[in-house]
Amino acid sequence: MASPQLTTSPSQPARPRVVIVGAGFGGLAAVRALAKAPVEVLLINRTNYHGFWPLLYQVATAGLEPESIAYPVRAILRRYRNASFLLAEVTGVDFARRLVQTSAGPVSYDYLILAAGSTTNFFGNDQIARYTMGMKDLNEAQRLRNHVLLCCEHAAAESDPIRRAALLTFAVVGGGPTGVELAGAFVELIRHVIRHDYPMLDVQQARVVLIEATSHILASFPASLQRAALQRLQQMGVEVRLNTPVAGADPHGLSFRDGSRLDAETVVWAAGVRGAPLADALGVALGRGARVVVTPELTLPDDRRVFVIGDMAYLEGYRPGVAYPMVAPVAIQMGEQAARNIIAQINDQPMQPFRYVDKGQMATIGRSAAVLDAFGIRLSGWPAWAGWLFVHLMALVGFRNRALVLLNWAYSYFTYDRGVRLIFGVGAEEQTVAEAVLRD
Incomplete structure (x- = not known):
């Protein structure tokens, strides 16, 4: 039986209830913006932590511990007296009855903010979804790290040079920031850790291959920074392969549309993202990338009490005919605007359209190298890398996490070593299956 707290009628609470689905950048920004508002906030998330996903690739390549980039949601909410938390999986929304359907029972709301984020987009290709690895949460990052280390262990015992070469080939599909950062991290893992x-x-036999279907990497960056990153x-x-669209995948590599193939036991799919699966369950209009179409005020066209923000929201305006990008700054600003519009509704004032303030973009390529494009300033190399370090360090939640990440980065920088090289976090059955795939 569901808790009475979860099924209370919207008309009963003394103050309106705002339910926020998702503890990512957008959801937490909305919580902060509503901290002093005359509302009760309930944050629902399927995990009990907020993850700093821009550093997820460092967990996958043994650079950081998972707990370094995650922070308990309840600890974050302590400072907000009007906010509470529910650990549950959201499966749908009954808009007519104003109920959020969750694994813990139905949750009533007066206002709803959907900020469930995104997931890997395999573009409907079941083979790619089955035989490549995504990297959208801590579980996937740890699974990738375990897989990479298992490949090295098997390569050390492999007598067949062709088979050993495949075990030491790491392919990354997608030339966006995630793909570029992951490819650079793989090279440093090979150069500074695996060789020792x-x-x-x-290790000369080890290969890192970055595959991009178009003619350039880092498509959203200026051409000069694209060239700097490629160089x-x-x-x-x-090995950067441009104009190389993937046709399919199998347990031992990739096939391409030009008829060629790449034998690789590690293939990471970073070629696209789409709205979270919750978007499909809402029964509303979806735009490109399975993102929910919203009004300029970030509400559903037919329900001004329901807001959709962040990666889930499809709103054009960034450029003509182009939706706002699926990045943290957009999610944060959308969360803040949704909160302001809820307060405006409560006060019988008009809502305001979302206006994005672009604070720039950056991507790290490896040790002492990055590209940065912000406020008309375009940098590459060490200055951009220093800026990348500072921005990402300060964006982490909690002093402990900042200290852990800073210590790990300093240790790796001065010793050329990485301390997180343990194969753990998987059960014996899962590890046996992984080993069987590698042997097949």
Whole structure:
């Protein structure tokens, strides 16, 4: 039986209840903006932590511990007296009855903010979804790290040079910031860690291949920074394959539309994202990338009490005919605007349209190298890397997490080592299956 707290009628509470689905950047921004408003806030999330996903690739490549980029939601909400938390999976919304359907029972709302984020977009290709690895949460990042380390262990014991070469080939599909950062991190893992941990392996045989379907990487960056990033990756030893669309995948590699293939036991799919699966369950109009179409005020066209923000929201305006990008700054500003519009409704005032203040973009390519485009300033190399370090460090939630990440970065920088090289977090059955795939 559902808790009475979850099924209370919207007319009963002394103050309106705002339910927020998702504890990502947008959801937490909305909580902060509503902290002093005359409302009761209930934040629902399927995990009990907020994850700083821009650093997820460092967990996947043994650079950071998972707990370094995650922070308990309840600890974040302590400072907000009008906010509470529910750990549950949201499966749908009954808009007519104003109920959020969750694994803990129905939750009533007066206003609803949907900020459930995004997931990997495999573009309907079941083979790619089955045989490649995504990287959208801590579980996937840990699974990728375990897989990479298992590949090295098997390569150390493999006598067949062709098979060993496939085990030491790491392919990344997608030339966006995630793909570029992951490719650079793989090279540094090989160069600074694998060559010392596995002296029996010839690391010259190891390959990192970045595959992009279009003619350039980092499509949202200026052409000069695209060229700088490409040059840096190639100097590091990354094989960058442009104009190479993927046709399919199998347990041992990728096939391409030109008829060629790449044998690789590790294939990471970073070629696209789409709205969270919750978007499909809402029964509302979806735009490109399975994102919910919203009004300029961030509400559903037919329900001004329901807001959709962040990666889930499809709203054109960034450029003519182009929706706002699925990045943290957009989610944060949308969360703040949704909160302001809820307060405006409560006060019988008109809502305001969303206006994005672009604070720029950046991507790291590897040790002492990055690209930065912000406020008309375009940098590459060490200055951009220093800026990237500062911005990401300060954006982490909690002093403890900042201290852990800073210590890990300092240790890696001065020692050329990485301390998180443990194969754990998987059950014996899952590890046995992984080993069987590698042997197949």
